[in-house]
Amino acid sequence: MASSNDSIKKTIIVALALCLVCSIFVAAAAVGLKPIQKANKDLDRKRNILSAAGMLEPGKTVDEIFETVETRIVNLQTGKFATQDELQSAGINAATFDQQAAAKDPQLSVALSGDEDPAGIKRRSNFSAVYLVKSGDDIERIILPVHGYGLWSTMYGFMALQNDFNTVLGFGFYDQGETPGLGGEVDNPNWKAQWxxxxxxxxxxxxxxxxxxxSVDSSDPKAMYKVDGLSGATLTSRGVTHLVQYWLGQEAFGPFLSQLRSEGVQ
Structure with a gap:
């Protein structure tokens, strides 16, 4: 009987030891891989920004091309580029600013509800990164982050505008969980090209x-403002409409873009 008890104790000790060793190994791997994961996430963000602006080029790396892109922070409450004092007061570094995290911080965001929230985002950060491609002091194109809820998921993407700040240069989602073959067609290159x-x-x-x-009727006088709906995905289509109208509207980038059109960069 004693021998049996000793055997059980040894088994438990070995199992605990193995769990401890595995836990240490997993924790060490997670810490060691964190910088690589962060670098890959940053590279993916840059790639999606460049893709929306039609700037990816064979033979050039993402980092090489992204050197031509200037990251600025916009104060969505004032509709202007954030001043250095505003950034310091909010504790924001333009190079590392995380808009999703800021939207969860009550000090850096506003709560939205009802008619205030057609995109279904619940909270909107007071600040947003925007990405500029310039020729001298003139903006050639601007890339804006947008997001909103579809049928199953929050869809995150970028919209690029030409230097009239009204004409779409490109649009695409980099993170979405809509139904494959239906709402998931937001990833279809042919559909994205229509924008x-x-x-x-x-x-x-x-x-x-x-x-x-x-489908858009080319004879419709408002066809210039319309993109084909997603077949069989009414709620995803509605979500896309709501999110682009919200982010380009008066409660988000609208005043900022209006200011760029009328006054130039300040």
Whole structure:
């Protein structure tokens, strides 16, 4: 009986020892791989920004091309580029700013509800990174981060605009969990290509770009503001419309882009 008890104790001790060793190994691997994971995440962000702006080039690395992109922080409450004092007061570094994390911080964001939140994001950061491609002092193109809820997921993407700050240069999502073959068609290159040269704002300055209920009728006088809807994915299509209209509208980038159109970079 004593021998049996000794055997059980040894088994337990060996099992605990193995668990401890495995835990240490996993923790060490996680810590060791963290810098690599961070670098890969940053590289993926840059690649998606460049892709939206149509700037990826064969034979050039993402980092090489991204050197031509200037990252700035916009104060969405004022509709202008954030001043250094504003950034310091908020504890923001433009190079490392995490907009998703900021949106969860009550000190750096505002809560949205009801009609205030057509994109279904719940909170909006008071600041946002934007990405500029310049020729001298003039902006050639600007890339804006956008996100909003579809049917199953929050969809994260980038929209690039030409230097009239109204014409779409490119648009795409880099993170979404919509139904494959239906809402997941937001990743279809043919659908994304339809956004190029579409207009965001009407003559009254309202963000009216949207997904049509089906295919866009080229004879429609408002066709310049419309992209084909996603077949069989009404709620995802509605979500895309809501998120682009929200982020390009008066509660987000609208005042900033209006200021760029009328006054130039400040």
């Amino acid at each position: 190029v040269d579409k207009k965001v704002y009407n003559e009254q300055g309202e963000a009216v770009i949207e997904l049509a209920k089906s």
